[in-house]
Amino acid sequence: QQQVKQSPQSLIVQKGGISIINCAYENTAFDYFPWYQQFPGKGPALLIAIRPDVSEKKEGRFTISFNKSAKQFSLHIMDSQPGDSATYFCAASFTNDMRFGAGTRLTVKP
Amino acid sequence: DVKVTQSSRYLVKRTGEKVFLECVQDMDHENMFWYRQDPGLGLRLIYFSYDVKMKEKGDIPEGYSVSREKKERFSLILESASTNQTSMYLCASSRLQGARYNEQFFGPGTRLTVL
Numbered sequence: 001q002q003q004v005k006q007s008p009q010s011l012i013v014q015k016g017g018i019s020i021i022n023c024a025y026e027n028t029a030f031d032y033f034p035w036y037q038q039f040p041g042k043g044p045a046l047l048i049a050i051r052p053d054v055s056e057k058k059e060g061r062f063t064i065s066f067n068k069s070a071k072q073f074s075l076h077i078m079d080s081q082p083g084d085s086a087t088y089f090c091a092a093s094f095t096n097d098m099r100f101g102a103g104t105r106l107t108v109k110p
Numbered sequence: 111d112v113k114v115t116q117s118s119r120y121l122v123k124r125t126g127e128k129v130f131l132e133c134v135q136d137m138d139h140e141n142m143f144w145y146r147q148d149p150g151l152g153l154r155l156i157y158f159s160y161d162v163k164m165k166e167k168g169d170i171p172e173g174y175s176v177s178r179e180k181k182e183r184f185s186l187i188l189e190s191a192s193t194n195q196t197s198m199y200l201c202a203s204s205r206l207q208g209a210r211y212n213e214q215f216f217g218p219g220t221r222l223t224v225l
Contacts, residue, residue: 043216
């Protein structure tokens with residue numbers, strides 16, 4: 001049973017567009033919500049993360065929106081670039097227990 | 111530059127072989143993890159360790175064991191490899207609970223094929 005559900009499985013966006021990836025979780029004990037970015041042949045790397053005491057966090061073109069009551073959070077990539085093409089994983093964590101979504105393969109077309 | 115290294119990028123083994131995957135981190139992290147990554151399933155935790163000689167089962171420990179004799183090194187062992195263990199294996203490390211959001215640092219992965 002997947003504790004973090006991620007959608008869509010794949011996403012194709014034109015250069016300059018907005019990429020949106022959504023995640024939903026079940027366990028209300030989760031208190032840390034990171035997004036990881038993985039390029040082919042590499043391990044995932046932390047992109048951006050949020051704690052549930054804020055509703056939004058922005059770092060450059062990347063924004064996490066967090067809705068605690070709905071138990072949902074999403075990643076928005078503004079002005080998407082071909083270099084953003086990668087697989088994105090959302091995750092939810094409590095202490096040392098981190099649960100990952102299934103991943104979204106993003107392709108940004110030039 | 112922090113680093114998690116894995117002993118092999120690609121590995122091909124035969125059914126029934128004993129397989130060792132090694133992971134080393136240079137960040138003096140207490141926690142170390144082994145995941146397998148499969149398309150459509152994301153990352154699933156096999157085992158983790160929060161201290162030398164300590165280990166905890168993750169979600170899919172069957173068919174695997176681990177060893178942590180030194181703080182920087184965490185080994186994953188497939189006692190008798192089977193074809194359904196063909197996958198990408200990722201090692202990660204992190205600081206103790208409560209330290210800087212528990213960010214996990216990943217190695218580049220080992221793609222294991224069992225024939």
